Amino acid sequence: MDFDVLILFIILALVLAGVLGFFLVQGGRILPPEKREKYTSQRDEDDLPPEDEKEAEEDGDTLVAAPEEAEAEAEPAEPEVETPEPVAGRLARLRARLVKSNNVFGKSLLALLSQDKIDDDVWDEIEETLLMADLGTEPTLELVDRLKERVTVEGTQDTAKVKDMLHEELTALIDPSLDRRLSVTAEGRPAVMLVVGVNGVGKTTTVGKLARVLVAEDKSVTLGAADTFRAAAAEQLTTWGSRVGVPTVKSDTEGADPASVAFEAVSEGIENESDVVMIDTAGRLQNKANLMDELGKVKRVVEKKSEVDEVLLVLDATTGQNGLNQAKVFSEVVDVSGIVLTKLDGTARGGIVVAIQRQLGVPVKLIGLGEGADDLAPFETEKFVDALLEG
Numbered sequence: 001m002d003f004d005v006l007i008l009f010i011i012l013a014l015v016l017a018g019v020l021g022f023f024l025v026q027g028g029r030i031l032p033p034e035k036r037e038k039y040t041s042q043r044d045e046d047d048l049p050p051e052d053e054k055e056a057e058e059d060g061d062t063l064v065a066a067p068e069e070a071e072a073e074a075e076p077a078e079p080e081v082e083t084p085e086p087v088a089g090r091l092a093r094l095r096a097r098l099v100k101s102n103n104v105f106g107k108s109l110l111a112l113l114s115q116d117k118i119d120d121d122v123w124d125e126i127e128e129t130l131l132m133a134d135l136g137t138e139p140t141l142e143l144v145d146r147l148k149e150r151v152t153v154e155g156t157q158d159t160a161k162v163k164d165m166l167h168e169e170l171t172a173l174i175d176p177s178l179d180r181r182l183s184v185t186a187e188g189r190p191a192v193m194l195v196v197g198v199n200g201v202g203k204t205t206t207v208g209k210l211a212r213v214l215v216a217e218d219k220s221v222t223l224g225a226a227d228t229f230r231a232a233a234a235e236q237l238t239t240w241g242s243r244v245g246v247p248t249v250k251s252d253t254e255g256a257d258p259a260s261v262a263f264e265a266v267s268e269g270i271e272n273e274s275d276v277v278m279i280d281t282a283g284r285l286q287n288k289a290n291l292m293d294e295l296g297k298v299k300r301v302v303e304k305k306s307e308v309d310e311v312l313l314v315l316d317a318t319t320g321q322n323g324l325n326q327a328k329v330f331s332e333v334v335d336v337s338g339i340v341l342t343k344l345d346g347t348a349r350g351g352i353v354v355a356i357q358r359q360l361g362v363p364v365k366l367i368g369l370g371e372g373a374d375d376l377a378p379f380e381t382e383k384f385v386d387a388l389l390e391g
Helices: 001-023 034-040 052-059 097-113 120-132 137-154 159-174 203-216 233-243 258-271 289-303 321-334 352-360 381-389
Strands: 191-196 221-226 276-281 310-316 339-343 364-368 374-380
Touching: 001 203, 097 120, 097 159, 097 381, 120 137, 137 159, 137 352, 159 352, 159 381, 191 203, 191 258, 191 321, 203 221, 203 233, 203 310, 203 339, 203 364, 203 374, 221 233, 221 258, 258 276, 258 289, 276 289, 289 321, 310 321, 321 352, 321 374, 339 352, 352 364
Parallel strands: 191 276, 191 310, 221 276, 310 339, 339 364
Antiparallel strands: 364 374
16 A cells, blocks of 8 residues: 555656646746846846847747758868979989989999909909999990000009099090980970880879879979870879879770870960970880880970970880890880989899990980989989999
């Protein structure tokens, strides 16, 4: 019985609490307007309701907080445009990397040439060292003959004098008289540059880095992503361009006609009055005739719109003789006017510069000495030889 009474009390308490809560919530509506006005007059000034809410209260409507206006979505920030490092002095800055990859070459030659007696066995070692440095057979024999003659005439074992002698002969072999300037000016139109090479040599990356070189020299650039057979190439090039505020012309269709993309890039470059249009072409296997024919087509189509001022062949400096074979075939298809040697900071041997120039008859114009965005440097003969012999 006591339990039933307890339940009854609990139910009555809940009902009473509900009724009391109802009257508290509806208190504003129970009070007559004059009472509510009296209550409002006693509130702090900064606590008064807005006029429209007052009107709603007087009409007896329940006040409902107006939903806050949704904040406008923030627009995506424009990518920050980078300022490339100055081009002047890049090779001097990157010299340590070149020294590291070639110090055995320089030390070995200097040690051999500084001996008290240089007999046929020593000359054989010198010849072998030069061949191991990818100098090539003909340049090696030529250099050994020059050194033999000078050592016989001057008869010195002084290390400093031997180093100077070797420096002079290597410099002459690389040929400082070659014009290594890029063709980046044209009368009344953009200069047009094709960049060619096999897959894996860093061709697209080189185009991106070269765009930075040109921007650093206050040139306006338009890029053309004509490597339409590699899915990521166009996006990769676009990313490189956007970092320095350079537009990229590309096709949204994978496998699109490379010649059409190249033609459109030149057209847009002319319309934008760009200083340079640079076209990244698809990687080619030099032993595949149909691919090389396609590259020739790209050049012919572009020439319907504008003359091609520069054809740069990108080669991996670590590939040695294979790189020489690639260079020979490419030069027959598109008249290569300059070489870009990448990966010279790794296991590459510096003699490849001489071998490539001798085989093609065109200069090495740029060298890649690292993975950084500004690690592409104009080739400077004197500084290059300095680095070869340092250590």
